[in-house]
Amino acid sequence: MALSAKLQMRQSQSLVMTPQLLQSIRLLQYSNVELAAYVAGEVERNPLLAAGAAEPAGDSAVPADMPVPMASHDEAAAGTPITGSENDSATFESGFAGREEAVDRPERADIGRRGEGRIMASEHDFSVEDLAERQPSLNAHARSEVRDALSAGPARKIGEAMVEHLDESGYLRLSCDQLAADLGVTVEDIEPVLATIQSEATPAGLFARDLAECLAIQLRRRNRFDPVIAAVIGNLDLLARRDFAALRRLTGEDEPGLMDILAEIRGLDPKPGHAFDHEGFEAIVPDVIVTEAQDGGWQVELNPEALPRVLVDNDYLRTVRSGGLSDDDRVFIGECQQSANWLVRSLDQRAKTIVKVASEIVRRQDGFLTKGIGGLKPMTLTCVAEAIGMHESTVSRVTATKFIATPRGTFEMRFFFTVAIASANGGDAHSAESVKYRIKLLIDGESQGKVMSDDDIAAILKKEGVDLARRTVAKYREALGIPSSIQRRREMNARRLAS
Structure with a gap:
């Protein structure tokens, strides 16, 4: 059988995910913080992009109770440019302090147009007296306590290293063995330093390694850490379950005496670190704001504070093109223009998609907005996707890390999807x-x-x-x-x- 070379042409079709399409998908699931960081990076890289101030999205509001086809949502959203175009502390709380009473959500609030009640900094003059005194951070306070308790030298260095391993409750979440290995010292060097800090640091309980030790430190400061209380502290699980029969056998105390011990333990602070500010916490910025419309329905608006505004600097583009450019410069400017136009269109499409999904959620969950949690209806991603003519994966990306501000509070979009x-x-x-x-x-x-x-x-x-x-x-x-x-x-x- 003779072998021969042949040249053939074959035509076929296939789905290809372009870089632009992939990035559009990522933009859709970005939170407002991630989106702002991405846009800032693009503005820095692309000379044709300029960041502009966000504009109110009042014209983009969509009445949620209007029985209109979803195309009208696009028309409403396009009215105004939206963009450029198990731990032990839990045992203490549940077992000793009891559950906190649930806060009733307000009835359907009489909310007028959006913006009423907000105080803008440009409209008022503030003085220093108008600002609340800021609490010191836990890290700064703990460092100050270490400096007061320990003299300068290796012991203070060990104490300052412990500060870096405090969690938000004020607990030292690192064993002495591991800390000694990290610092290149012995456990015998660590333990006396820790004991000194625990005995002198305020509030009492800082630098404790677990809940039992935190409570024991506070009781020692009050001279109340006797053998009976020590036995109770060593069996917090029994106290959380109210197994007084077992505690009586362990301590030899009668039930009224155990009630007195329980009352004393209730007065202790299981999380002494919560009295201080914690760095790194950010307030939630809702992506969508729902207010009551004048006709009795609900009005869905995009939050301009959560949407970066990006503009294409056409004046700069004309100025650059009017000068003498090399071939490489023209290619670079063309790529920048294409990238800038794509980003503006992608941001606009992202905003319209969020409005469309949020409007359908509000329309279906009207009972929650009027009656509270008891009026929440079953809803799935599939039923929302079918109602607005989108794929279920698109709705899933839109509802990820997005928040809706309603008269009953701010909720993640996923909150409204229940079985x-x-x-x-x-x-x-x-x-x-x-x-x-x-x-x-x-x-x-x-x-x-x-x-x-x-x-x-x-x-x-x-x-x-x-x-x-x-x-x-x-x-x-x-x-x-x-x-x-x-x-x-x-x-x-x-x-x-x-x-």
Whole structure:
């Protein structure tokens, strides 16, 4: 069989992800902080780009209750250029301090047009007296305490190294062995330094290595760390479960005495570091603002503070082109112009997509805005994507790390997507979040001698039309951080004896 070379041409089609398309996808899922950093980098690299001040997006508002096709959302959004065109501390809180009372969300607020109630710095003159005194940071305070407790020398250097390993609660989250290995010293050098700082630093409990040690330090400062309290501190898990029978066997103390110890421990501070400012925390800037419209519906607006405004400097482009340019310069300017125009279009498309998704979310969750968490309806990415004519992956990218400011608070977009729980009587399905809220209300309404088990809660919910199994009730209860009925009964008995 003879071999011969042949030249053939074959035509085919395939999907190719261009660099521009890939970057458009990334822009869509960027948070406002990531987007601002990316745009700042592009402005620095591209001489044709200029950062402009954000403009109010009042004309881009979309009434959420209007039964209009999604194309009208594009028209509304295009009215104004939106852009350029398990730890031990948790055991303490849940076991000793009890759960904090839930804060009721406000009823449907009488909110007028957006912007009322805001104070602009340009409209008022502020003096130093108008500014609140800033608390010192934990790092600065801890360094000051180390300098006061230790004299200059190797011991102070060891103490300053410990400061760098404090967490936001004021705990030293590094073992002496590891710290000694990092500093090239022995454990015998570390332990006396740590003991000195713990005994002198204020507030008491700083530089503790765990919750038990933090409480013990505070009790020693009060001269109350006797063997009985030491045994209780060493068995915080029993105290959290209100297992007073086991504590009586361990300590030999009667139940009234244990109630006094519990009351004293309640008065301690489990997180002494929280009294100071912590660097690195940033306030959430919502991407979308929802306000009540004058016609009774809801108005969805983009937050201009979360949208960088980018402009193409056409005057500079004409000036550069009017001069003598080499071939390489012309290629470079052409690439810069193409990149700048693409960025402006991508930012505009990103803003329109966010408005479209947010408007559909608000339209479907009107019950939440008017009634609160009990009015939250089941909603999935698929149903939103089908309603606005987009792919589910696009909706997923839009809702990632994006926030909506509503009259009931600021929430992540993903908060409004909940699974559906079937109705017991064949009616509309219930949202998982609203069912969790109902479980919390039932437990908050318990009284002495009337503590409900998970089976009792499931039976009550079934009468209300929510078909929920007992194990699902237990799962939701644990997700809310609510202890079991046995622990709640012990807590009520402890409160009764302490009162």
